[in-house]
Amino acid sequence: MAQRAGVSIATVSRAVNNIPTVNAELARRVWKAIEEVGYLPNTQARALVSGRSRLLGLIVSEITNPFFPELIQEFENLAVAQGYEVLIGSTNYDPARTESLMRRLLQRNVDGVAVMTFGVEEELVKQLVEREFPLVFVDAGPDLPNIRLVQPDYAEGIRQGVQHLAALGHRHMAFISGPMQQRSPKARREAFLKSMCELGLTVPPEHLVEGTHTMEGGIAAMEQLLTLSELPTAVMCSNDMTAIGALHALYRTTHRVPDDISVVGFDDIHLAQFMLPPLTTVQMACHDLAAAAVEGLRAGIEPDHPKHAKREWRIPTHLVVRQSTAFPRGSLPAQLSGAGTIHNA
Amino acid sequence: MAQRAGVSIATVSRAVNNIPTVNAELARRVWKAIEEVGYLPNTQARALVSGRSRLLGLIVSEITNPFFPELIQEFENLAVAQGYEVLIGSTNYDPARTESLMRRLLQRNVDGVAVMTFGVEEELVKQLVEREFPLVFVDAGPDLPNIRLVQPDYAEGIRQGVQHLAALGHRHMAFISGPMQQRSPKARREAFLKSMCELGLTVPPEHLVEGTHTMEGGIAAMEQLLTLSELPTAVMCSNDMTAIGALHALYRTTHRVPDDISVVGFDDIHLAQFMLPPLTTVQMACHDLAAAAVEGLRAGIEPDHPKHAKREWRIPTHLVVRQSTAFPRGSLPAQLSGAGTIHNA
DNA sequence: ATGAAAGCGCTAACAC
DNA sequence: GTGTTAGCGCTTTCAT
Numbered sequence: 001m002a003q004r005a006g007v008s009i010a011t012v013s014r015a016v017n018n019i020p021t022v023n024a025e026l027a028r029r030v031w032k033a034i035e036e037v038g039y040l041p042n043t044q045a046r047a048l049v050s051g052r053s054r055l056l057g058l059i060v061s062e063i064t065n066p067f068f069p070e071l072i073q074e075f076e077n078l079a080v081a082q083g084y085e086v087l088i089g090s091t092n093y094d095p096a097r098t099e100s101l102m103r104r105l106l107q108r109n110v111d112g113v114a115v116m117t118f119g120v121e122e123e124l125v126k127q128l129v130e131r132e133f134p135l136v137f138v139d140a141g142p143d144l145p146n147i148r149l150v151q152p153d154y155a156e157g158i159r160q161g162v163q164h165l166a167a168l169g170h171r172h173m174a175f176i177s178g179p180m181q182q183r184s185p186k187a188r189r190e191a192f193l194k195s196m197c198e199l200g201l202t203v204p205p206e207h208l209v210e211g212t213h214t215m216e217g218g219i220a221a222m223e224q225l226l227t228l229s230e231l232p233t234a235v236m237c238s239n240d241m242t243a244i245g246a247l248h249a250l251y252r253t254t255h256r257v258p259d260d261i262s263v264v265g266f267d268d269i270h271l272a273q274f275m276l277p278p279l280t281t282v283q284m285a286c287h288d289l290a291a292a293a294v295e296g297l298r299a300g301i302e303p304d305h306p307k308h309a310k311r312e313w314r315i316p317t318h319l320v321v322r323q324s325t326a327f328p329r330g331s332l333p334a335q336l337s338g339a340g341t342i343h344n345a
Numbered sequence: 346m347a348q349r350a351g352v353s354i355a356t357v358s359r360a361v362n363n364i365p366t367v368n369a370e371l372a373r374r375v376w377k378a379i380e381e382v383g384y385l386p387n388t389q390a391r392a393l394v395s396g397r398s399r400l401l402g403l404i405v406s407e408i409t410n411p412f413f414p415e416l417i418q419e420f421e422n423l424a425v426a427q428g429y430e431v432l433i434g435s436t437n438y439d440p441a442r443t444e445s446l447m448r449r450l451l452q453r454n455v456d457g458v459a460v461m462t463f464g465v466e467e468e469l470v471k472q473l474v475e476r477e478f479p480l481v482f483v484d485a486g487p488d489l490p491n492i493r494l495v496q497p498d499y500a501e502g503i504r505q506g507v508q509h510l511a512a513l514g515h516r517h518m519a520f521i522s523g524p525m526q527q528r529s530p531k532a533r534r535e536a537f538l539k540s541m542c543e544l545g546l547t548v549p550p551e552h553l554v555e556g557t558h559t560m561e562g563g564i565a566a567m568e569q570l571l572t573l574s575e576l577p578t579a580v581m582c583s584n585d586m587t588a589i590g591a592l593h594a595l596y597r598t599t600h601r602v603p604d605d606i607s608v609v610g611f612d613d614i615h616l617a618q619f620m621l622p623p624l625t626t627v628q629m630a631c632h633d634l635a636a637a638a639v640e641g642l643r644a645g646i647e648p649d650h651p652k653h654a655k656r657e658w659r660i661p662t663h664l665v666v667r668q669s670t671a672f673p674r675g676s677l678p679a680q681l682s683g684a685g686t687i688h689n690a
Numbered sequence: 691a692t693g694a695a696a697g698c699g700c701t702a703a704c705a706c
Numbered sequence: 707g708t709g710t711t712a713g714c715g716c717t718t719t720c721a722t
Contacts, residue, residue, distance in 0.1 A: 008709045013701060021707055038472070040452045044392045045699035048714045053389065063418050064615060069408045073435055085453060088433055090418055107385045108430060127383070215619050244619065251621050270409060274560050274589065276596050276621055353693045358717060366691060390715035393698045 005033040016041055047109060056084045056297055057105035059098065061117035063090040065213065065241055066269045067286070068116070074290035075114070082298065084111070093179075095119045106133075112297040114138060118182040134300025136293050139184045148300060150292040150313045154184065157282040157317030158191035158236070159198075161264045164280070164319055165234045166199050169331045170262065174207035174232035176221040176242050185213070188238045188266065207232055211242045218245020226253060233261060233328040240265035240272050243279055247324065251276075258326035268320050277323035288315050350378040361386055392454060401429045401642055402450035404443065406462035408435035410558065410586055411614045412631070413461070419635035420459070427643065429456070438524075440464045451478075457642040459483060463527040479645025481638050484529045493645060495637040495658045499529065502627040502662030503536035503581070504543075506609040509625070509664055510579045511544050514676040515607065519552035519577035521566040521587050530558070533583045533611065552577055556587045563590020571598060578606060578673040585610035585617050588624055592669065596621075603671035613665050622668035633660045 002009040007026055014022045015030040022030075033039070047053040056079050060068045068090075076086050087110060089101040098119050105113055112134030122142050128135055129147060138150040165173055175192040178185030189208065196203050209224050211217035218241065225232065226249070237243035243265030250257050257263055257277055265272055265281035272279040292313035299307040347354040352371055359367045360375035367375075378384070392398040401424050405413045413435075421431050432455060434446040443464050450458055457479030467487050473480055474491060483495040510518055520537040523530030534553065541548050554569050556562035563582065567590065570577065582588035588610030595602050602608055602622055610617055610626035617624040637658035644652040 009700080010702085010709060010711095011707090013699095014708085017701085023707060026708085040448065042393075042699050043453050044389045044398065045714085046701075047389045048387075048393055048699080048716090049701045051714075063414045064411070066409070066411060066414075069411075069414050073408050076433075076435070080449070085432060085449060087430060088421075090421070103385065104425075104430060107388050109387060109389055215616075219619075248619050248621065271560075271616075274564075274593050276593065354716080355693060355695095355718085356691090358715095359692085362717085368691060371692085387715050390698090391717075393700090393715080394717045396698075 001033060001037060001039055004037065005029040052111055052301070053109040054084050055108060055110045056086050056294075057102075057108075057110040057113035058086050058088045059091060059101060059105075059113060059115045059117055059120075060088070061091050061093055063088070066271055067239065067241075067267050070269060071116070071286040071290055074287045075293060078290055078294040082294065091117050091119070093117070093119065095121070099124070111301045112136070114293040114297055115140060116293075118184070132300075134297055136296035136300070138289060138293050140182065146311070148296040148311055148313075150289060150296060150315060152284045152289065152315040153317055154187045155191040155194065157266065157284065158188055159195040160317060160319040161236050161266070161282050162192065162195035162199070164321065165236065165262060165264065165325065166201070168234075168262065168325060168327050170234040170328050171201060172207070172230070172232045173201070173203070173234045173236055174209065174225050175203070176209050176211045176218060176225075176235060176237045176246060178211060178213040178217075178238040178242070180210050185238055192236060204230070211238065211245075213239050213242060215241050215245035215248065218242035218247075219249040220245075222246040222249035226250075226255070231255075231261070234264070234325070235261060236264045236266075238266055240267040240269045240279065240281055243281065243324075244271070244275055247275055247277075247279070258324050260329055262325040262328070264325060272320075273322060275324070280322045280325040281320055282317050283320050284315065284317050346378060346382060346384055349382065350374040397456055397646070398454040399429050400453060400455045401431050401639075402447075402453075402455040402458035403431050403433045404436060404446060404450075404458060404460045404462055404465075405433070406436055406438055408433070411616055412584065412586075412612050415614060416461070416631040416635055419632050420638060423635055423639040427639065436462050436464065438462070438464065440466070444469070456646045457481070459638040459642055460485060461638075463529070477645075479642055481641035481645070483634060483638050485527065491656070493641040493656055493658075495634060495641060495660060497629045497634065497660040498662055499532045500536040500539065502611065502629065503533055504540040505662065505664040506581050506611070506625075506627050507537065507540035507544070509666065510581065510607060510609065510670065511546070513579075513607065513670060513672050515579040515673050516546060517552070517575070517577045518546070518548070518579045518581055519554065519570050520548070521554050521556045521563060521570075521580060521582045521591060523556060523558040523562075523583040523587070525555050530583055537581060549575070556583060556590075558584050558587060560586050560590035560593065563587035564594040565590075567591040567594035571595075571600070576600075576606070579609070579670070580606060581609045581611075583611055585612040585614045585624065585626055588626065588669075589616070589620055592620055592622075592624070603669050605674055607670040607673070609670060617665075618667060620669070625667045625670040626665055627662050628665050629660060629662050 002012050012030050015027045079086050091098040114136045116138040118140045125142055136148045139152055141147055141149045177189040206228055209221040211221040235246055243263050246263050255261050265279045268281045268283035272281050299305045347357050357375050360372045403420055424431050436443040459481045461483040463485045470487055481493045484497055486492055486494045522534040551573055554566040556566040580591055588608050591608050600606050610624045613626045613628035617626050644650045
């Protein structure tokens with residue numbers, strides 16, 4: 001390679017890295033030789049000497065939940081645009097898997113890891129934080145000081161959903177949560193209770209059902225709600241997959257959505273608009289989420305990144321009204337039902 | 346590290362790699378030191394010296410199509426079990442993206458690449474094949490000799506769908522294909538025509554509609570079919586997302602599935618069973634696909650892998666009958682409609 | 691069985 | 707401005 005261009009390997013290195021001091025003529029020779037041989041610089045060797053791999057780890061809980069692929073795609077685009085590659089891992093909520101994944105990422109010398117799942121051992125996190133290893137938690141951070149967090153504004157998002165339902169005239173709302181041992185489902189449920197409280201509405205305990213953030217969970221939870229003597233007129237769900245499950249469960253009964261029961265989701269995955277009926281939901285812009293995660297990582301990795309000191313990124317949410325919500329039955333003439341459509345994304 | 350155990354770095358290396366000749370006492374000291382320091386061997390350095398990165402590339406066309414996450418998960422599990430890590434890339438059907446992705450993977454020194462998308466430049470593929478770079482094409486391989494291919498048995502899968510519909514009494518079947526510039530959608534469409542031919546059934550050209558393998562495409566294609574004066578009584582779709590779109594389009598009309606029109610998908614993604622009605626589809630076991638892809642890659646990478654000479658892996662399909670297919674209207678008493686349920690996965 | 695030493699492909703400090 | 711050289715962290719001869 002160097003011989004072929006008749007220069008030293010150092011010059012090749014400089015040419016490849018666009019160091020301006022290289023003689024134009026030599027640079028041309030080098031590039032020509034590179035073309036001819038089809039030379040690609042070896043990233044491993046570069047990483048070895050520079051101490052930086054330009055690899056980012058991305059840990060999600062379940063790659064088969066459609067929300068994550070959307071997020072992964074955004075994350076990857078942004079990372080690649082900055083010259084990073086992404087190693088993705090899916091934990092399936094299994095702590096052992098999470099642990100081994102984390103270790104594998106560290107062995108691969110990733111420059112930083114974005115964690116979008118619960119259950120990374122606190123002990124390990126502490127060690128990493130002490131070593132100042134760049135770590136960003138999205139929505140699932142442990143309660144440790146000095147950690148970078150990306151926090152979707154659940155409180156406000158859930159509030160938007162509840163307010164929408166209340167505005168339509170609903171008073172009896174149920175909430176299907178995610179798995180309650182996790183942090184972010186907890187936050188969402190608390191936000192629901194708080195939002196109801198703000199409106200002076202009470203929530204009987206049987207209107208709080210635990211789901212699993214999957215369709216199966218949504219179905220089971222909805223079925224449980226349907227056994228109650230006092231049915232809610234609206235159901236708010238902790239994520240879209242749960243809401244899709246709820247729609248499915250309702251479809252198998254005589255209850256109609258939105259005429260008998262309104263359903264609201266959370267996330268606004270692509271699929272939501274194709275549900276029957278199209279799902280009213282709270283959008284959590286995964287582009288913003290991904291952007292914050294990448295920026296947080298870069299802030300930790302690149303020594304003089306402008307946001308180096310920033311610890312927290314808040315991600316706003318907004319309501320997307322489609323056709324799964326309407327006035328509660330009886331509150332208005334039938335022909336107005338379903339007219340709750342304000343804005344269709 | 347070596348000092349800490351009071352041995353040479355060579356001994357540490359041997360201990361870490363479980364070379365049997367290491368003195369048990371020394372090995373113990375080494376492992377103890379490793380524990381204490383929390384030492385992790387640096388994969389980059391290992392890769393540099395061994396010439397193998399234990400990284401696999403996986404190129405898919407669209408990570409947001411639910412079929413792919415399912416496949417990715419399987420692939421990743423299998424790869425990790427063999428001590429590999431996976432770099433995933435999504436091309437979004439963009440040839441430029443595909444090209445740059447391929448280059449990035451090569452720069453990262455991946456040991457092999459599984460390609461599950463169309464549009465990798467033939468020129469590049471040829472070069473790689475000449476260099477004997479391990480490459481496996483899943484369902485989208487170019488027509489070059491000496492390439493490893495994983496081929497789902499589209500011909501048989503589509504045939505299973507068509508036979509099922511024919512057995513129910515359908516004679517007028519339409520087919521919504523994928524994007525026809527790609528190889529695998531083409532194969533599926535041809536399989537459809539052949540299967541119909543076998544049954545002595547003809548397909549009017551307006552019953553062959555091109556979709557995009559997305560819900561949007563399925564909706565548009567179904568809407569187009571619905572403008573025909575002679576409606577088909579059944580629609581076979583090139584993948585599940587298309588079928589889901591078709592269901593959606595039908596739902597917005599007065600036509601009912603399966604009473605007026607039967608719909609069959611292809612892939613059997615997780616979502617399929619949660620559709621309204623649950624989708625009858627042809628399963629392409631993504632576990633088998635992933636397993637074949639990983640095996641194909643290993644056959645190319647590991648010098649004396651038993652399957653080194655194997656070039657082609659066929660993946661069988663099988664029919665999963667749910668509730669989106671039934672006897673065509675009028676062919677049987679109404680109370681028997683929907684009774685086409687044979688096997689519910 | 692173990693240690694010393696070479697070298698994987700590259701970057702960066704130093705000399706010219 | 708360019709070449710020479712050390713060394714990133716490891717594996718692997720080659721001596722011992």
